[in-house]
Amino acid sequence: MNTIKVSVPSTSANLGSGFDVVAIAHDAYRESLVLTVIDGGRGEITVESGSRKVAFQKNTAGLAASLIMEEYGISADLRISLTKSIPTGLGLGSSGASAAASVYAMNLAFDLGLSDNEMVRYAMLGETASSGTPHADNVSAALLGGITIVRSTDPMDCVSFRPEYGPNLLTVIPYVRLKNKTRSAREMIPTTVETDRAIDNSRRLSSLIHGLITGDRKSLYFGLNDAIYERSRISLYPYLDMFREKMLELGAVGVCASGAGPSILAFLDEQSDIRSMEKAASSIMGSFKLRFRMVSSGICGGARVE
Amino acid sequence: MNTIKVSVPSTSANLGSGFDVVAIAHDAYRESLVLTVIDGGRGEITVESGSRKVAFQKNTAGLAASLIMEEYGISADLRISLTKSIPTGLGLGSSGASAAASVYAMNLAFDLGLSDNEMVRYAMLGETASSGTPHADNVSAALLGGITIVRSTDPMDCVSFRPEYGPNLLTVIPYVRLKNKTRSAREMIPTTVETDRAIDNSRRLSSLIHGLITGDRKSLYFGLNDAIYERSRISLYPYLDMFREKMLELGAVGVCASGAGPSILAFLDEQSDIRSMEKAASSIMGSFKLRFRMVSSGICGGARVE
Incomplete structure (x- = not known):
């Protein structure tokens, strides 16, 4: 059994004219995800948000983890525990945050060596559990921090920068x-x-x-x-x-x-x-x-x- | 009689995705305009491009100068002499260059104190003599140099910057x-x-x-x-x-x-x-x-x- 705890920030996407392209990570909120890997399992994923159990396919963290499991042939059981502090449904990147945290934790737990862009891609696909349509803006900022530009979606490519002036x-x-x-x-x-x-x-x-x-x-x-x-x-x-x-x-x-x-x-x-x-x-x-x-x-x- | 000689660079607009918004000034070509002001005239404008006389309304430099004359109630006669070296009609900002040079010279000759954005606006309007539709990209780069972004057309507002890396x-x-x-x-x-x-x-x-x-x-x-x-x-x-x-x-x-x-x-x-x-x-x-x-x-x- 192996446990890893990660955290991700709240994010704001679009910023006016940057619809689906630009996002910013801010410390208005930061929330954590604990991933527990139970070796020798059958690839089952359980997701808990606070004290509530949720179907993994309907949760952005769960869906992102399952996509990675499938692609890498991982057979361990996973327990994902989310402590949500980013308010949900209010435009602060809550659903993207869970997906981003999950991918970040999976990459470390299984030593997958995913690049930033690969992480963004999995998190983006995970976020479709909530949004329906894949979009990479919030997850890119939650993963990479600073201000992110989604330069391309095919191939997935994001750039992140941290300006000197603040903001x-x-x-x-x-x-x-x-x-x-x-x-x-x-x-x-x-x-x-x-x-x-x-x-x-x-x-x-x-x-x-x-x-x-x-x-x-x-x-x-x-x-x-x-x-x-x-x-x-x-x-x-x-x-x-x-x-x-x-x-x-x-x-x-x-x-x-x-x-x-x-x-x-x-x-x-x-x-x-x-x-x-x-x-x-x-x-x-x-x-x-x-x-x-x-x-x-x-x-x-x-x-x-x- | 007062004579002023100015020069402007060739420019490339659009740069792929920056259609009507972005332009760059380059030293591939630089060409000059001589403006001669004859006081006590009746506000007549003559334009010569090389040795050829052209109707001022059909020339971007002539049209730009006439717009300024009208707006500022200038009654001197103007002689504009263009020495074109930027190839015309080949996407290198030739028509915008004449308009930009004309506005720059007028601003100095009559001490109008035009701001950068006001100069861009007159040059843009002057360029309609050639293009039909006003667009500020080439003229902004010809006037301000470096790389320009037309941030707004109403109000006219451009920003220019000169990056460290070259290009x-x-x-x-x-x-x-x-x-x-x-x-x-x-x-x-x-x-x-x-x-x-x-x-x-x-x-x-x-x-x-x-x-x-x-x-x-x-x-x-x-x-x-x-x-x-x-x-x-x-x-x-x-x-x-x-x-x-x-x-x-x-x-x-x-x-x-x-x-x-x-x-x-x-x-x-x-x-x-x-x-x-x-x-x-x-x-x-x-x-x-x-x-x-x-x-x-x-x-x-x-x-x-x-």
């Missing part, structure tokens, strides 16, 4: 539960876009990447905006425009939806008046009759052994 | 003349794109910007590629795929069409075998029965007084 992040997390949010959110994305809007988004995305790497305030401001993807899901975070306007007034660098929402992510710097932002958030969320939490965080590393 | 560039310029190429090239762009392809391009574009800033070889490789815009105009440079394959084999970092073509731009580094590339280019261009020229260049500054 300082603020997450506004409303307590809204939407059943199957991730699936429905995907259905809200239009199947075609007008070229002019696509080019408009290319401008924003170029700004975003420039801003994320260099810290250029104006590039981040232009980039943390989107006219297609974030916009098409506005009903999932109807308060976003009010937030954006108010937070920018109070000196935020930029504001965007965190993943498919409902959480909001703001990039801050020394010009930002956080105290007034808290008051503004109370007033805006109050008008939507929503309870919420605000968490200040910074960019952080990815998966690690605990 | 080394190679331009392959076939002598093909297509009448009204820029206009027709624009009509080849589809009016809508499937979202999946747009996201695929977002990945490439994110890689491109990351690669351009950091010099990351793999990011440049992924980014100097496009599945929508460059692809839709492949008939303007039917040899691109052969070139790309061969040049990558010979150690190029990445290969793309320069603007709307027909020229090709390659990013090189110490792994690149330029000599063999010359031979390969001869063989490929020979098979298309095209004469061509290859020019090695580097990134360079923008408009300047001579």
